[in-house]
Amino acid sequence: MSEIFGIPIQAFMGQLMLGLVNGSFYAMLSLGLAVIFGMLNIINFSHGALYMMGAFLAWMGLEYLGIGYWPALLLVPLVVGLFGIVVERSMLQWLYKLDHLYGLLLTFGLALMLEGLFTNIYGVSGQPYTIPEELSGAFNLGFMFLPKYRAWVIVASLGVCFATWFMIEKTRLGANLRAATENPQLTQAFGINVPLLVMLTYGFGAALAGFAGVLAAPVIQVSPLMGSHLIITVFAVVVIGGMGSILGSIITGLGLGVIEGLTRVFYPEASATVVFIIMAIVLMLRPAGLFGKEK
Amino acid sequence: MKRKLLNAAIAALLIPAASIAFAQAKPAAVKISDGTVKIGVLTDMSGVYSDLGGQGSVTAARMAVDDYVAQHKPKFKVEMVYADHQNKADVGSNKVREWYDTQGVDMVTDVLNSGVALAVAKVTQEKNRIMINAGAASTRLTNEDCSPNTVHYVYDTYALAQGAKAVTKAGGDTWFFLTADYAFGTSLQADASKAVEAAGGKVLGAVRHPLNASDFSSFLLQAQASKAKVVGLANAGGDTINAIKAANEFGLTKKQSLMGLLTTIVDIHALGLATTQGMMFTEGFYWNLNDDTRAWSRRFFEKHKKMPSMLQAGTYSAVTTYLKAVQAAGTDEASAVMKKLKELPINDFFAKNGMIRIDGRMVHDMYLVQVKKPAESKEPWDYYNIKAVIPGNEAYQSLSLSRCPLVKK
Numbered sequence: 001m002s003e004i005f006g007i008p009i010q011a012f013m014g015q016l017m018l019g020l021v022n023g024s025f026y027a028m029l030s031l032g033l034a035v036i037f038g039m040l041n042i043i044n045f046s047h048g049a050l051y052m053m054g055a056f057l058a059w060m061g062l063e064y065l066g067i068g069y070w071p072a073l074l075l076v077p078l079v080v081g082l083f084g085i086v087v088e089r090s091m092l093q094w095l096y097k098l099d100h101l102y103g104l105l106l107t108f109g110l111a112l113m114l115e116g117l118f119t120n121i122y123g124v125s126g127q128p129y130t131i132p133e134e135l136s137g138a139f140n141l142g143f144m145f146l147p148k149y150r151a152w153v154i155v156a157s158l159g160v161c162f163a164t165w166f167m168i169e170k171t172r173l174g175a176n177l178r179a180a181t182e183n184p185q186l187t188q189a190f191g192i193n194v195p196l197l198v199m200l201t202y203g204f205g206a207a208l209a210g211f212a213g214v215l216a217a218p219v220i221q222v223s224p225l226m227g228s229h230l231i232i233t234v235f236a237v238v239v240i241g242g243m244g245s246i247l248g249s250i251i252t253g254l255g256l257g258v259i260e261g262l263t264r265v266f267y268p269e270a271s272a273t274v275v276f277i278i279m280a281i282v283l284m285l286r287p288a289g290l291f292g293k294e295k
Numbered sequence: 296m297k298r299k300l301l302n303a304a305i306a307a308l309l310i311p312a313a314s315i316a317f318a319q320a321k322p323a324a325v326k327i328s329d330g331t332v333k334i335g336v337l338t339d340m341s342g343v344y345s346d347l348g349g350q351g352s353v354t355a356a357r358m359a360v361d362d363y364v365a366q367h368k369p370k371f372k373v374e375m376v377y378a379d380h381q382n383k384a385d386v387g388s389n390k391v392r393e394w395y396d397t398q399g400v401d402m403v404t405d406v407l408n409s410g411v412a413l414a415v416a417k418v419t420q421e422k423n424r425i426m427i428n429a430g431a432a433s434t435r436l437t438n439e440d441c442s443p444n445t446v447h448y449v450y451d452t453y454a455l456a457q458g459a460k461a462v463t464k465a466g467g468d469t470w471f472f473l474t475a476d477y478a479f480g481t482s483l484q485a486d487a488s489k490a491v492e493a494a495g496g497k498v499l500g501a502v503r504h505p506l507n508a509s510d511f512s513s514f515l516l517q518a519q520a521s522k523a524k525v526v527g528l529a530n531a532g533g534d535t536i537n538a539i540k541a542a543n544e545f546g547l548t549k550k551q552s553l554m555g556l557l558t559t560i561v562d563i564h565a566l567g568l569a570t571t572q573g574m575m576f577t578e579g580f581y582w583n584l585n586d587d588t589r590a591w592s593r594r595f596f597e598k599h600k601k602m603p604s605m606l607q608a609g610t611y612s613a614v615t616t617y618l619k620a621v622q623a624a625g626t627d628e629a630s631a632v633m634k635k636l637k638e639l640p641i642n643d644f645f646a647k648n649g650m651i652r653i654d655g656r657m658v659h660d661m662y663l664v665q666v667k668k669p670a671e672s673k674e675p676w677d678y679y680n681i682k683a684v685i686p687g688n689e690a691y692q693s694l695s696l697s698r699c700p701l702v703k704k
Contacts, residue, residue, distance in 0.1 A: 018512045125346045125565035221536045264513035272505035
């Protein structure tokens with residue numbers, strides 16, 4: 001059997017594929033963070049908690065209301081997005097003029113409260129969510145056995161990422177949004193409702209986290225701590241990609257997923273740190289991140 | 296004026312010091328200090344292990360105190376306090392120090408998390424009180440770090456690994472380990488490897504994953520590629536749960552079998568039988584063993600709304616055993632109570648003929664269990680078939696191998 005760097009090519013391809021799956025989650029979460037940071041200048045520490053909330057809402061929908069996976073995929077992001085809007089209107093909007101630190105502290109506190117609330121009710125071991133009937137089973141790719149659900153994760157997240165990028169970079173709405181970030185006063189003077197745009201942006205970012213949560217529910221245990229395990233890595237992804245860069249966070253998300261996956265084969269002990277090593281190197285060479293613009 | 300102030304300051308400093316000296320002198324005068332026996336439950340109330348111990352352990356200890364007072368009507372008062380150690384050794388040892396110094400706590404229990412337990416053991420020995428540990432896994436508590444003030448009650452990594460022996464003998468003779476990359480994981484893997492090799496099996500390899508790894512698929516692919524018959528999970532809590540979940544998704548369980556080395560009923564409940572059926576592992580307690588265990592566990596369920604883990608059942612038993620020893624000794628002075636603890640056999644719903652050895656190890660039977668198929672389960676929480684009872688003297692490391700200085704060879 002042929003080998004790459006001393007491991008069989010089959011195993012290598014398999015790990016590449018799995019890296020892509022994880023990268024899809026990184027991409028989706030860091031995309032939400034990037035959108036919120038780019039448009040609102042808020043470092044949203046509650047993003048992991050929103051992701052967890054998405055997964056829990058999917059589970060609760062199934063458990064208490066009998067709402068299946070597919071409707072949940074649509075409904076849950078709406079609910080999480082709405083929750084985000086309430087948070088933005090009631091708390092965050094007063095912080096835009098202040099230092100970044102205040103937004104960070106507020107959202108961090110919010111994350112702790114959400115996690116505490118769910119831990120208190122459901123405990124830390126979490127709840128099981130089964131893979132929907134249509135997507136159970138696996139494809140035999142020749143080099144590996146790829147569960148259908150994981151393939152679906154890649155497709156769904158790439159779709160969502162592309163749609164977000166398209167909306168922000170290529171549509172009229174996106175142009176208004178970007179203008180509002182660049183110069184809010186002038187944009188407002190053109191008769192565009194900037195606070196409304198900002199509110200919707202935060203809601204959208206939260207909805208993205210909720211969507212990622214529903215996608216993740218069948219593959220990892222739905223537990224109150226699932227967000228905090230992931231969020232630090234996702235922040236590193238955003239920093240590497242360049243704070244606020246949409247395309248940057250998508251590409252770095254996928255790329256780092258793959259790098260992390262390969263590290264798990266060559267030197268598994270380092271798989272939790274490799275992302276941060278890359279972050280340190282990137283910050284030394286390009287302080288604004290790979291895709292960020294120097295200001 | 297200045298001098299007066301200085302004198303006052305010195306006096307102010309001396310008063311508390313004198314009162315502490317007085318407080319320390321007092322216990323020797325009366326047999327039960329303050330007429331009260333005080334028990335502290337130190338556990339993880341909100342973190343990763345809070346379902347294993349946590350509020351459930353507090354509930355169990357509270358039940359034990361209430362039951363004891365109702366049944367034995369002791370002449371002393373029994374009180375209970377509890378605290379969250381947040382899985383931090385420094386937080387745990389500071390709390391316990393405060394309990395011993397200012398609140399007159401005589402015994403601490405639960406103390407899950409080996410890191411915290413080792414730190415608490417040191418403070419307990421220094422202050423001459425008692426720790427009956429019902430939660431931690433490390434065998435160090437009864438070996439290198441054994442102490443005349445420590446009892447290790449429910450299980451340890453050595454006992455957990457003995458299940459691996461039985462599985463190896465039953466034909467699962469090639470192993471691959473998925474190990475949490477910290478002290479607990481590596482020592483569990485080492486103990487299990489020894490057990491596998493002692494039974495004539497072979498360890499084909501291992502992969503270490505970081506603590507709280509969110510995704511296990513890469514590691515499982517490596518376990519799959521090893522072609523080992525058994526994949527041993529040397530991890531705990533959320534890591535075990537996510538590893539089992541991914542193993543199912545990737546079809547690993549079709550050709551290989553999974554053995555959790557620290558899997559408990561909490562994990563099985565969290566995952567459901569459909570995902571975990573057929574898994575084997577070692578448990579120190581199961582609620583559905585016999586009438587005694589069922590009766591107690593149903594009472595516990597009434598209060599806690601979940602069936603007990605072995606840690607929670609063990610905490611009840613530990614508190615009861617301790618109170619019996621205090622009553623027998625007629626004092627709460629640590630060395631006298633410890634003498635009684637090591638003399639009296641333990642017979643309750645948790646342990647039959649349990650004995651506390653010189654090194655502090657409580658020796659009792661362990662159970663090799665297999666998770667039922669969903670169709671076999673007759674009621675909620677009816678999860679296990681008992682495959683074998685591992686007698687206490689086989690489950691625990693023999694005293695001749697002990698590295699504890701208290702054991703005279």
